[in-house]
Amino acid sequence: xxxxxxxxxxxxxxxxxxxxxxxxxxxxxxxxxxxxxxxxxxxxxxxxxxxxxxxxxxxxxxxxxxxxxxxxxxxxxxxxxxxxxxxxxxxxxxxxxxxxxxxxxxxxxxxxxxxxxxxxxxxxxxxxxxxxxxxxxxxxxxxxxxxxxxxxxxxxxxxxxxxxxxxxxxxxxxxxxxxxxxxxxxxxxxxxxxxxxxxxxxxxxxxxxxxxxxxxxxxxxxxxxxxxxxxxxxxxxxxxxxxxxxxxxxxxxxxxxxxxxxxxxxxxxx
Amino acid sequence: xxxxxxxxxxxxxxxxxxxxxxxxxxxxxxxxxxxxxxxxxxxxxxxxxxxxxxxxxxxxxxxxxxxxxxxxxxxxxxxxxxxxxxxxxxxxxxxxxxxxxxxxxxxxxxxxxxxxxxxxxxxxxxxxxxxxxxxxxxxxxxxxxxxxxxxxxxxxxxxxxxxxxxxxxxxxxxxxxxxxxxxxxxxxxxxxxxxxxxxxxxxxxxxxxxxxxxxxxxxxxxxxxxxxxxxxxxxxxxxxxxxxx
Numbered sequence: 001x002x003x004x005x006x007x008x009x010x011x012x013x014x015x016x017x018x019x020x021x022x023x024x025x026x027x028x029x030x031x032x033x034x035x036x037x038x039x040x041x042x043x044x045x046x047x048x049x050x051x052x053x054x055x056x057x058x059x060x061x062x063x064x065x066x067x068x069x070x071x072x073x074x075x076x077x078x079x080x081x082x083x084x085x086x087x088x089x090x091x092x093x094x095x096x097x098x099x100x101x102x103x104x105x106x107x108x109x110x111x112x113x114x115x116x117x118x119x120x121x122x123x124x125x126x127x128x129x130x131x132x133x134x135x136x137x138x139x140x141x142x143x144x145x146x147x148x149x150x151x152x153x154x155x156x157x158x159x160x161x162x163x164x165x166x167x168x169x170x171x172x173x174x175x176x177x178x179x180x181x182x183x184x185x186x187x188x189x190x191x192x193x194x195x196x197x198x199x200x201x202x203x204x205x206x207x208x209x210x211x212x213x214x215x216x217x218x219x220x221x222x223x224x225x226x227x228x229x230x231x232x233x234x235x236x237x238x239x240x241x242x243x244x245x246x247x248x249x250x251x252x253x254x255x256x257x258x259x260x261x262x263x264x265x266x267x268x269x270x
Numbered sequence: 271x272x273x274x275x276x277x278x279x280x281x282x283x284x285x286x287x288x289x290x291x292x293x294x295x296x297x298x299x300x301x302x303x304x305x306x307x308x309x310x311x312x313x314x315x316x317x318x319x320x321x322x323x324x325x326x327x328x329x330x331x332x333x334x335x336x337x338x339x340x341x342x343x344x345x346x347x348x349x350x351x352x353x354x355x356x357x358x359x360x361x362x363x364x365x366x367x368x369x370x371x372x373x374x375x376x377x378x379x380x381x382x383x384x385x386x387x388x389x390x391x392x393x394x395x396x397x398x399x400x401x402x403x404x405x406x407x408x409x410x411x412x413x414x415x416x417x418x419x420x421x422x423x424x425x426x427x428x429x430x431x432x433x434x435x436x437x438x439x440x441x442x443x444x445x446x447x448x449x450x451x452x453x454x455x456x457x458x459x460x461x462x463x464x465x466x467x468x469x470x471x472x473x474x475x476x477x478x479x480x481x482x483x484x485x486x487x488x489x490x491x492x493x494x495x496x497x498x499x500x501x502x503x504x505x506x507x508x509x510x511x512x513x514x515x
Contacts, residue, residue, distance in 0.1 A: 104345035
């Protein structure tokens with residue numbers, strides 16, 4: 001109980017610092033760009049447009065019975081969030097070394113702030129995402145997406161995604177302090193991960209034997225749950241939702257334990 | 271207020287070389303290439319106590335462990351052995367402007383740096399004018415800090431760091447900031463803070479300012495306390511020792 005109280009007090013104390021760090025990232029991200037924050041809205045749309053053109057026209061990809069545009073966009077923004085946030089979180093501790101070496105700040109703040117910063121971008125990209133869903137009702141693409149009561153489950157899925165990413169961020173930022181090679185290794189891991197996540201293809205095209213292994217891909221679980229809601233207008237299966245939560249909790253637990261155990265040693269390695 | 275009991279701090283010099291998978295891999299096969307564990311004790315068995323309102327000077331040659339000691343007290347580093355007890359809010363002025371982001375404007379940096387030093391939003395809002403006034407940089411408030419000269423950055427940083435009335439102030443050689451006018455001003459500000467009952471840990475190579483400010487002095491050499499006590503006597507002895515060598 002006291003431990004939780006301490007954590008909450010700590011959060012409260014550093015809430016302002018956290019908001020300042022997030023604000024800084026925003027300011028720097030959109031500095032000197034004419035469209036500024038509009039890019040957060042525009043970027044996923046343009047990405048979707050490009051990928052839709054390439055995959056559905058050139059490679060003739062499609063997913064039977066659902067709006068391919070929404071299918072694609074859901075995949076893009078989900079994976080984009082995960083890869084960008086975990087990448088930034090990974091480098092955050094090393095990049096803020098000058099600070100860590102001079103002032104006492106709880107170190108978990110850096111990866112967490114990055115995950116939240118990208119999280120805000122993610123929320124912004126939900127606007128064009130929803131816009132596309134609405135437009136499919138009016139005949140955009142070949143099939144309409146669904147708007148239904150199960151949308152209320154989406155926040156739960158997004159929270160799981162956030163927790164999973166934060167846990168990964170803690171783990172990666174901690175390991176990368178001791179082993180800088182992780183920066184490069186993770187870049188490759190992410191590429192592999194991306195291709196083993198059904199972002200632009202349907203899991204149906206994978207041989208049935210291999211499909212089972214996709215269950216172990218947390219990002220697939222998050223995607224599957226939100227796609228079931230948005231594309232099929234159905235409630236995700238209980239197993240699917242439970243797995244979302246389980247992956248989030250495992251990542252968070254491992255990340256926190258590894259980070260907490262090693263954070264006092266950071267200063268000798270940076 | 272501050273109590274150090276048998277504090278020791280070990281650095282492993284071997285570890286701090288570039289450590290990568292390649293090195294780790296080679297070291298499995300090649301025993302000679304294995305990182306030698308060369309321990310370096312930046313602090314060994316340091317004990318002293320600082321009472322509320324006291325101004326303590328730390329002297330010693332370069333690498334004697336002064337800055338490490340300050341880092342241990344401010345919580346940046348955890349001591350390998352021993353115990354540090356600190357009661358009260360600390361304002362660390364170990365290195366000014368460590369938290370600046372040069373891409374941001376001075377105005378934005380005041381908030382960012384304030385947050386890093388642990389100030390609340392309300393506090394910065396309230397003291398914003400004081401900070402700007404003291405820094406003499408009102409005309410450049412909305413210019414990015416990357417266009418500032420180093421003197422201007424130091425002035426801004428000093429103004430942010432000293433706007434609080436901290437219970438404990440940790441100062442590492444910062445009185446020589448900015449132009450002559452600002453140096454004088456910052457010195458007065460420090461004096462004001464010290465007279466206001468703040469507990470101060472002060473590191474400097476300028477014996478003159480140590481003698482002027484400090485109630486007591488701790489002399490460190492190779493991570494050990496050589497002597498602690500009366501400011502004048504120890505400074506004199508230290509000065510002699512330094513020149514004889």
